Amino acid sequence: MGLLSNRQRSNLIKSYLYILPAFLFLLIFTYYPIFYAIFISFFRWSTDYPQKVFAGVQNYVEILKGDLFWKVAWNTLLYSVSTIFISMALGLFLAVQINKKVRASGVFKVALFYPMMIPLAAAALIWLWIYIPTYGLLDHLLSGLGLPTLPWLNSTETALWCIVAVGVWKHVGYYMILFLAGLYNVPSELLDAATVEGAGGFHRFWRITFPLLSSYTFFVFIINIVDSLQSIDLVYIMTQGRPADATNLMVYYIYQQAFRYWNMGVGSTLTSMLTIFLLICVAVIFSTIGRRIYYEV
Amino acid sequence: MVQPLKKHSLLAYVVLVPFAFVMLLPLLLLVSTAFKTLPELMSIDFHWLPEALSFDNFRKAMSVAPFGWYYLNTIIVVVMVLAVQIVTISLAAYAFGRLKFPGRDILFVLFLVQLLVPPQSVVVPNYHTISTLKLLDTKIAIGVVYFASAYGTFLMRQAFKAIPKEMEDSVKMDGGGGLTTIIHVLLPLAKPSLIAFAMVSLSFHWNEFFWPLIVTDTRKARLLTVGLALLSQATESNPEWSLTMAATIIVVLPLLLAFIVFQRRFIQSFMHSGLKG
Structure with a gap:
């Protein structure tokens, strides 16, 4: 000094x-919990071990050996990627439609965006009721049309997709608004010039609008992947991971271990695995594609 | 000035009208169910319109769960979080956006780590911290993990950076320091970003569920979303859907009404927040 x-x-x-x-x-x-979780992950600490006992990497070994962890990891990836991909694609498509100077665009925006203003926990209850066998809206609609009813949340094949549908319903309006903001920023001279050159609507979108949106899309995508990896409200209220862990997602799994079975050792190990995984992924993505997309635009 | 419908916008309606209708179905079902009686729900015939307009389900929901308390708690938490956040993010954004000092950029990246490790992902260690601090089952416990906001700091930094340096000169000439600059120059000029952040923060914390669920045990600190989930689980064996839906309406109504009344503001805020974030 x-x-x-x-x-x-x-x-x-x-x-x-x-x-x-x-x-x-x-x-x-934020910082202390990351290190605390990593520290605790090297101990057995549960109802069987009320006093922390050092266990080296035993927690990690046991978790990685178990089938449930891989199932939960796969479910989480499937849920996050499909929810975000579907809502972003639909959101972009709808934004392009609304941007065509439709009348009453305010009404459409409200109808598409209002789910964002409903707590996920409340949305979960409404949709649980929609999916209820026989008396739920969907089964009523199906049997009204003379079709066989579906098992929705009760089948391992459909349950996760039912939850994805709620995620899409909740977030599609949000993406629509974000893309609409991006579309307003696309210079109209560029599009006019392309029209003069004889470019069709699809071509204009794919060659001009989409690349201009991409830098921005990318960051939105990253932040929301991270966000959705943490989603638990839907699982907690709608399925509690059932049937047969078909809807068990990572944060719910952590919750089960830590606060249902009071196994803080395993809970902390899972927490540190999730955190480290995210930090590494984002570091890698940003140092490779992130930088490129950012500078191109 | 009514313009004739163009051909390409006609296609837009063909997409938008059915889609908007499907999006609204859950809301229609919510309202319709809340006014129905149990026999109506358990009937094989489905009608959108309830047989009678009765507020019995709402009265019953209010009597089984202390929604008054939940409302009060939720409002206190949401306002407290926003108030503290505005102080912490404005100060940090001023340093990051307007000052030069060694280590600034590294510190800023450290701040952004919070975007990747949001509080719900470190619930297990944070639960221990809160319990060590003897804060379990308090409103502070729910809010304190959000008192610093990387997202808010980022948003305000962008806004502060865009304000020309000359705007600060008059404050400097009067001998004012950083705080005077923030309060009298930067914040008023960054109002759109501040409002955007406030709207996003308010709706996020009004809707929050998991962390409040973990750290609260009694009505003294419980929030609306948690109270709603508990009410629905209490009747799980024989779900009274009309009661649950009435309670859901009680919980979602204020924010939904605010949204419908101030829709332009809300939507602009979310646009603005996404654009900058």
């Missing part, structure tokens, strides 16, 4: 002071 004058030093301290309040909360509730 000998190189700095008093004035510079006090400016430096002031700069850090502005950051300090936020940083303190991040320290206690």
